[in-house]
Amino acid sequence: MKTIAFGEMFKELRIRNNYTLRGFCQALGKDPGNISKLERGLLPPPQDQQQLESYAAMFKLKPGTEEYERFFILAAIQAGRIPSKLLSDKQLLSKLPILFRTITGQRIDPEKLDIFIEQLRNS
């Protein structure tokens, strides 16, 4: 049986409880960039029990239930893993844009394309 990643479970629970990423982060005073990275496996699960409890409460996980236990076990197992921070070339290909919505309505500055790619790879 495939082990689900903590981030995947986290996202599933957030969506099931009708929280948008922004709404969830606003409710808990969290940084949406970090929660997004946590969900995508780019940040390890938190180890702080109080923080995990606050997430579990938001997700209405009841102590003693299988899902509650799984949430904490996955966090504990995967907390020590060093996430792969860089997108591979193949992953990057899927995440590249073709059309950008820019502030000025113009295309991105051609000289910035290389830096853009590198930053996207890290995001």
Added chain:
Amino acid sequence: MIFKIDPLSYRDIKKKVESIRSKNTRLQSVPVPIEEYIEFDLELDIIPLPGFRDRFDIDGFLTLDRTAIYISQELMDKYYNRYRFTLAHEIGHYALHGNLFDFFRGKLSESKSSEYTENWKSFVLKFNINEYSKLEGQAYDFAGILLVPDDELSVALAKAKEMILNSKLDMRKVNREIIQGYVNTYLSKRFEVSVDVIGKRIQKEELKYF
């Protein structure tokens, strides 16, 4: 590399939006809950990018595989109306330009993985600016229609006019531009979009302020 862009009229785009709206009750409420539509219904990720606005002037973009919208985190945190509009704009690309995304993705996949980024850069730089502007314009129109539905716009505009009439202002003495600005501001709060978007929607629908 040749890719033909559909010459979609405003009416064509409106038809597309209303077809999507008719199948989704969430999109029939105002302000349109665009984040919920994206995350819950389309199941796309909204991924905040800190610093991208400052460094690259980028508000947001839809990924080539059409599974995520990357968005400036600054926009998400501070400019709510523009954030909403950018999401709706990217949904415009999602709904109208899927074949373009698939075409580019297919072309890039044909190259060696070590050449992906160079080929991508070359595609982006060679993209005809007029065609690019057309696609952006179509997504802009799509976003405006999606976030400011016709019927609700007419109703809200009528209400704003009624409020002005009830204020007993002497319309002969009041600057019409000021009234127009007031109406646009009132409507922008109702639909959670910018006053510019409201102004353009009223203009496109040929509605009257007075």
